[in-house]
Amino acid sequence: MATGAQIHTFAIQLADVDRGVYDELxxxxxxHPSETDAYMLTRVLAYCLEYEEGIGFSGGISSTDEPAVLVRDLTGRVTAWIEVGAPDATRLHYGSKLADRTVVYTHRDPLKVVAAWASKTIHRADDIAVYSFDPGFIDAAVPALERRNTATVSVTERTLYVDLNGTSLTSAVHETRIP
Known part of the structure; x- marks a missing residue:
């Protein structure tokens, strides 16, 4: 953990009907001090939307050789490389070579994020999905963040329903592919 990092706790009731995943997290x-609330919330939502056995947060912004979230199998091999925000093409290329599956969750305009990778070499770029939320969704949720958070996260037909500390929000989960 980085010096000056602020700890936030999340008690989450997860119900992902699309994948048949139900759990309490x-x-x-x-x-990290340089991390925005929007990035942190997107990181937490990515964790929920990708939740499976072996998932975990990496060392964070200070960890240059790992994504924000990753999934390891029982042998320690990385099976899913889950980036958040707007990673550079080099990180995606590395992650795609290392893991079976690579995805990006962004709180930014996905078309601008994908445009930054144009004409860059990214291993298996066709297989990388970029997920985003409705415009304003993350910005509307950020004011509800506290140091100790209680949330309900439900997903049905790629529609995300979030109740964060009494604030209820809904968004589609949009998928964009690298051209």
Missing amino acids: MLRVAR
Whole structure:
């Protein structure tokens, strides 16, 4: 954990009907001083939307050789490389070579994020999905963040329903592909 990192806790009731995943999560999330609330919240939502056995947060912004979230199998091999925000093409290329599956969750305009990778070499770029939310969704949720958070995260037909500390929000989960 980085010096000056702020710890946020999340008690989450997860119901992902699309994938048949139902669980109670207790997350301790270290927010690096240079990390925005929007990035941290997107990181938590990516964790929920990708939740499976072996998932975990990496060392965070200070960890240059790991994504924000990753999934390892029982042998320690990385099976899913889950980036958040607007990673550069080099990180995606590396992650795509290392893991079976690479995805990006962004709180930014996905078309601008994908445009930054144009004419860059990215291993298996056709297989990388970029997921985003409705415009304003993350910005509307950020004011509800506290140091200790209680949330319900439900997904049905790629529609995300979030109740964060009494604030209810809904968004589609949009998928964009690298051209």
